[in-house]
Amino acid sequence: xxxxxxxxxxxxxxxxxxxxxxxxxxxxxxxxxxxxxxxxxxxxxxxxxxxxxxxxxxxxxxxxxxxxxxxxxxxxxxxxxxxxxxxxxxxxxxxxxxxxxxxxxxxxxxxxxxxxxxxxxxxxxxxxxxxxxxxxxxxxxxxxxxxxxxxxxxxxxxxxxxxxxxxxxxxxxxxxxxxxxxxxxxxxxxxxxxxxxxxxxxxxxxxxxxxxxxxxxxxxxxxxxxxxxxxxxxxxxxxxxxxxxxxxxxxxxx
Amino acid sequence: xxxxxxxxxxxxxxxxxxxxxxxxxxxxxxxxxxxxxxxxxxxxxxxxxxxxxxxxxxxxxxxxxxxxxxxxxxxxxxxxxxxxxxxxxxxxxxxxxxxxxxxxxxxxxxxxxxxxxxxxxxxxxxxxxxxxxxxxxxxxxxxxxxxxxxxxxxxxxxxxxxxxxxxxxxxxxxxxxxxxxxxxxxxxxxxxxxxxxxxxxxxxxxxxxxxxxxxxxxxxxxxxxxxxxxxxxxxxxxxxxxxxxxxxxxxxxxxxxxxxxxxxxxxxxxxxxxxxxxxxxxxxxxxxxxxxxxxxxxxxxxxxxxxxxxx
Amino acid sequence: xxxxxxxxxxxxxxxxxxxxxxxxxxxxxxxxxxxxxxxxxxxxxxxxxxxxxxxxxxxxxxxxxxxxxxxxxxxxxxxxxxxxxxxxxxxxxxxxxxxxxxxxxxxxxxxxxxxxxxxxxxxxxxxxxxxxxxxxxxxxxxxxxxxxxxxxxxxxxxxxxxxxxxxxxxxxxxxxxxxxxxxxxxxxxxxxxxxxxxxxxxxxxxxxxxxxxxxxxxxxxxxxxxxxxxxxxxxxxxxxxxxxxxxxxxxxxxxxxxxxxxxxxxxxxxxxxxxxxxxxxxxxxxxxxxxxxxxxxxxxxxxxxxxxxxxxxxxxxxxxxxxxxxxxxxxxxxxxxxxxxxxxxxxxxxxxxxxxxxxx
Numbered sequence: 001x002x003x004x005x006x007x008x009x010x011x012x013x014x015x016x017x018x019x020x021x022x023x024x025x026x027x028x029x030x031x032x033x034x035x036x037x038x039x040x041x042x043x044x045x046x047x048x049x050x051x052x053x054x055x056x057x058x059x060x061x062x063x064x065x066x067x068x069x070x071x072x073x074x075x076x077x078x079x080x081x082x083x084x085x086x087x088x089x090x091x092x093x094x095x096x097x098x099x100x101x102x103x104x105x106x107x108x109x110x111x112x113x114x115x116x117x118x119x120x121x122x123x124x125x126x127x128x129x130x131x132x133x134x135x136x137x138x139x140x141x142x143x144x145x146x147x148x149x150x151x152x153x154x155x156x157x158x159x160x161x162x163x164x165x166x167x168x169x170x171x172x173x174x175x176x177x178x179x180x181x182x183x184x185x186x187x188x189x190x191x192x193x194x195x196x197x198x199x200x201x202x203x204x205x206x207x208x209x210x211x212x213x214x215x216x217x218x219x220x221x222x223x224x225x226x227x228x229x230x231x232x233x234x235x236x237x238x239x240x241x242x243x244x245x246x247x248x249x250x251x252x253x254x
Numbered sequence: 255x256x257x258x259x260x261x262x263x264x265x266x267x268x269x270x271x272x273x274x275x276x277x278x279x280x281x282x283x284x285x286x287x288x289x290x291x292x293x294x295x296x297x298x299x300x301x302x303x304x305x306x307x308x309x310x311x312x313x314x315x316x317x318x319x320x321x322x323x324x325x326x327x328x329x330x331x332x333x334x335x336x337x338x339x340x341x342x343x344x345x346x347x348x349x350x351x352x353x354x355x356x357x358x359x360x361x362x363x364x365x366x367x368x369x370x371x372x373x374x375x376x377x378x379x380x381x382x383x384x385x386x387x388x389x390x391x392x393x394x395x396x397x398x399x400x401x402x403x404x405x406x407x408x409x410x411x412x413x414x415x416x417x418x419x420x421x422x423x424x425x426x427x428x429x430x431x432x433x434x435x436x437x438x439x440x441x442x443x444x445x446x447x448x449x450x451x452x453x454x455x456x457x458x459x460x461x462x463x464x465x466x467x468x469x470x471x472x473x474x475x476x477x478x479x480x481x482x483x484x485x486x487x488x489x490x491x492x493x494x495x496x497x498x499x500x501x502x503x504x505x506x507x508x509x510x511x512x513x514x515x516x517x518x519x520x521x522x523x524x525x526x527x528x529x530x531x532x533x534x535x536x537x538x539x540x541x542x543x544x545x546x547x548x549x550x551x552x553x554x555x556x557x558x559x560x561x562x563x564x565x
Numbered sequence: 566x567x568x569x570x571x572x573x574x575x576x577x578x579x580x581x582x583x584x585x586x587x588x589x590x591x592x593x594x595x596x597x598x599x600x601x602x603x604x605x606x607x608x609x610x611x612x613x614x615x616x617x618x619x620x621x622x623x624x625x626x627x628x629x630x631x632x633x634x635x636x637x638x639x640x641x642x643x644x645x646x647x648x649x650x651x652x653x654x655x656x657x658x659x660x661x662x663x664x665x666x667x668x669x670x671x672x673x674x675x676x677x678x679x680x681x682x683x684x685x686x687x688x689x690x691x692x693x694x695x696x697x698x699x700x701x702x703x704x705x706x707x708x709x710x711x712x713x714x715x716x717x718x719x720x721x722x723x724x725x726x727x728x729x730x731x732x733x734x735x736x737x738x739x740x741x742x743x744x745x746x747x748x749x750x751x752x753x754x755x756x757x758x759x760x761x762x763x764x765x766x767x768x769x770x771x772x773x774x775x776x777x778x779x780x781x782x783x784x785x786x787x788x789x790x791x792x793x794x795x796x797x798x799x800x801x802x803x804x805x806x807x808x809x810x811x812x813x814x815x816x817x818x819x820x821x822x823x824x825x826x827x828x829x830x831x832x833x834x835x836x837x838x839x840x841x842x843x844x845x846x847x848x849x850x851x852x853x854x855x856x857x858x859x860x861x862x863x864x865x866x867x868x869x870x871x872x873x874x875x876x877x878x879x880x881x882x883x884x885x886x887x888x889x890x891x892x893x894x895x896x897x898x899x900x901x902x903x904x905x906x907x908x909x910x911x912x913x914x915x916x917x918x919x920x921x922x923x924x925x
Contacts, residue, residue: 049799071798081799089792099782100789104801106782110810113781114774120781127782167801298723356895362723363631364898367851370844371891378883497734504727539738545731550716553724 001060002027002203003048003079003171008057010043010227017043019227020057025171025220030197031205032218034238036248040227041207042084045173049081050074062170076104080169082160084176084207090149094140094159097148098131101166131166138162153180165200172196174206178213186210190217211249215239223248269411270530271523276415278522279422283477284499285506285514286429287470293446293509294466296362300369301349302474303496304376305342309475310482310491311380312338317391331394335421335479339472346471347464355460373496381489388486418480425476426515429469433511442466446509498525498541505548507555516556588765605761609829611869612764613822616771618849618861620818623775625847626855627784628811629791630718631726634733635846638816640740640838641709642702642823647752647833649698695758698824699767706820707813709736714812718805733843741835751834759828767825771818776858778814787811791856852893854900863901 003025010018018040025031033041046052048059050071058067066074089097106127108119135141138158143151148159157177164172177193178186190213197204208214214221215235223231223238225247231238238244284306291299316334325333353372357365433439441462444452453459481491502521506513521541529537554560591608617635624632717728740746747753778784789797790804790811797804827833845868853864871889875882 072803075801087796100785101800103782113778113783116777367894371887374887542731542735549728
């Protein structure tokens with residue numbers, strides 16, 4: 001088991017956003033989380049990644065208890081994410097967005113940083129090589145010096161995923177990666193996500209509203225409603241689940 | 255501690271308390287302007303302390319002007335107060351239009367720098383115009399300037415402190431009434447909460463913002479007149495009180511009107527007690543110490559609600 | 566502000582060459598007494614201002630932390646220099662730890678060859694004392710920056726600005742109230758160990774160091790903190806650590822500038838290091854362009870020249886300064902040289918591949 005949560009709960013004052021959620025993700029799995037808007041899916045991501053503090057319950061990742069860890073520590077352990085509303089480093093270049101994500105594994109210290117001596121040159125070359133190779137996977141290497149905010153929407157989404165990958169994660173959390181995409185782009189994305197999982201030996205958990213994508217590539221699906229986990233299982237099981245249909249899918253689902 | 259020792263401590267405490275409330279009332283009046291402006295345009299109006307100073311000088315001019323008109327009783331003082339408030343309101347509106355409105359959409363540091371520029375302009379403009387020489391209001395009507403002491407049972411209270419406190423409180427009540435019960439006041443609160451929604455509701459946001467600046471400046475001017483009635487005028491007199499009033503606003507909860515009143519009074523009393531019982535050189539330190547403590551412990555202030563970031 | 570490596574190396578080489586030429590020209594002019602005393606002091610404060618502006622830019626422009634207390638760090642450096650030079654240097658010299666400057670035959674310290682003597686004399690007639698002064702001033706200021714940064718850097722935006730303003734004032738008020746440090750009259754009579762050359766050299770070292778940091782992984786981390794703190798955390802950056810780091814480095818160089826100031830104007834007192842000074846430095850950074858090293862230099866030049874020019878008209882000096890300030894911030898809010906402008910020249914057209922503008 002790579003990721004496990006136990007009675008994970010988040011309360012904002014009197015509002016309970018996430019309520020005793022228990023999830024298990026195995027290494028190599030491609031899992032999805034669905035549910036109506038406001039169900040708490042992004043909040044779960046925030047809890048997992050350490051962005052939002054946990055009210056009660058626990059999170060175990062790769063054998064360690066990460067419940068109280070801060071976001072950057074969680075990322076250092078191998079969990080990376082993208083955001084629902086694209087949070088790239090807008091005024092920086094494409095290359096820099098990736099290079100910043102490489103910082104985690106960079107070793108030279110401030111002394112080398114201030115003087116540009118010692119390990120500076122060698123490691124900078126390594127960083128640049130690694131960054132460019134990740135960018136080329138996503139066809140963004142030719143855009144390396146463009147400002148992130150000037151990229152077309154699809155390219156920005158790809159860049160965000162690339163940036164997350166640059167942190168060498170074991171688990172990749174994607175928050176609505178297909179938002180704003182047309183059906184063809186979504187198909188491309190589906191292929192890309194599966195391919196990424198295989199090539200980089202990742203485990204992937206994604207939030208999505210696009211059922212084609214979710215039913216198409218996810219091996220296991222969690223369904224959230226009003227902060228609670230109302231169902232969990234394979235796509236076929238979820239499709240037929242009464243509670244899920246009532247809460248979210250509606251009657252007409254093929 | 256002996257009984258008479260306790261007694262004299264109590265008397266001293268009382269004196270400092272009274273003095274602190276009076277200076278605190280002045281801080282509160284200035285702090286209200288800071289808090290209202292921050293609430294509505296999220297700007298720390300650096301120049302606000304200098305509007306207070308301008309108000310003091312305006313009071314000076316109007317006092318001299320009205321004094322010659324032989325109005326009955328203390329009317330000329332009140333006339334000067336009202337005129338200074340009106341003139342300062344106008345000053346506030348002009349400042350907003352010229353130096354802040356063009357930067358409404360700019361990053362906050364830009365607007366802050368503009369505010370700093372306005373502050374410097376007011377300070378040194380006044381220095382140039384009036385020179386650094388100290389000015390005095392001169393003769394005041396007996397109602398105001400009477401230096402009788404009121405023997406309240408065991409301690410003496412200077413009349414000036416009572417005047418300052420009473421006038422300030424009256425103005426604050428007036429402000430609270432305007433903000434809570436008038437349409438303009440409701441509009442101000444709406445714009446503070448959500449400018450776009452207010453705009454969509456048909457509120458003329460520009461006018462409301464100007465009105466907010468006008469009100470804040472008028473109150474600062476009143477504080478200035480109250481101060482100037484009893485102390486000498488100097489062009490840089492607004493600098494420190496300005497910073498302290500801002501601290502008071504933060505203490506009470508920036509953007510919250512009762513918070514500014516509360517913060518001002520607390521700061522005034524704290525300053526007075528520390529200055530009296532410990533050392534007068536520590537006076538200015540009180541404000542900054544409070545500032546640091548409140549920012550580290552509870553940045554949203556005494557009456558503020560803690561807020562978080564939505565991811 | 567990351568450009569391709571080759572391009573940047575070339576620009577850097579050109580800048581270095583230019584500053585070297587400037588150095589030689591300046592030194593010649595000074596040797597021939599081209600400048601009167603006022604201008605010499607102005608040039609020296611120009612380079613001190615460059616140090617101040619660049620160091621503040623690291624905090625404000627590159628890391629996005631709004632600091633209004635830079636003068637406080639400068640004060641720590643300045644007073645350290647004063648105390649060192651006035652109170653400790655004599656005893657340290659007697660103990661032989663640092664060489665005395667009253668030796669008739671000035672020798673190069675630590676056995677370095679004597680042919681460098683004239684050069685060394687030009688840079689630092691005060692010898693080692695100046696170096697100690699600057700380093701110690703910088704280190705103590707950095708320590709102060711670290712101590713202040715740890716608690717306050719949890720705050721954001723305006724709150725941080727006010728907290729740093731508060732700390733700057735607390736430092737000033739503390740110095741004002743300490744008798745050993747001269748209270749309100751400060752500490753006059755500091756030996757004038759700084760020269761134009763030493764100011765220039767220190768400024769060059771500062772700009773070099775800071776622009777190096779900016780172009781390293783640590784600098785990129787700071788940029789990430791500025792751009793989006795939460796996103797930076799999720800790519801593994803300890804944002805608090807980098808905010809404090811930027812703050813500490815900035816404070817270090819502000820302390821160095823303060824020590825340099827002390828040895829230039831042979832006097833330190835609390836009113837020099839007031840909020841107005843912090844505002845001055847902030848203005849240099851913003852008007853020059855936040856997030857741009859060239860910008861801080863330009864801003865420092867602009868403000869120094871403006872102040873020097875206006876010192877002839879003391880009554881209206883501040884009035885003109887304030888009007889210029891407001892107008893520049895309204896009409897040129899991004900400053901003279903900014904990231905945007907620089908990028909406008911180098912950025913290839915983005916968007917659909919077949920949307921090609923003719924000359925790009």
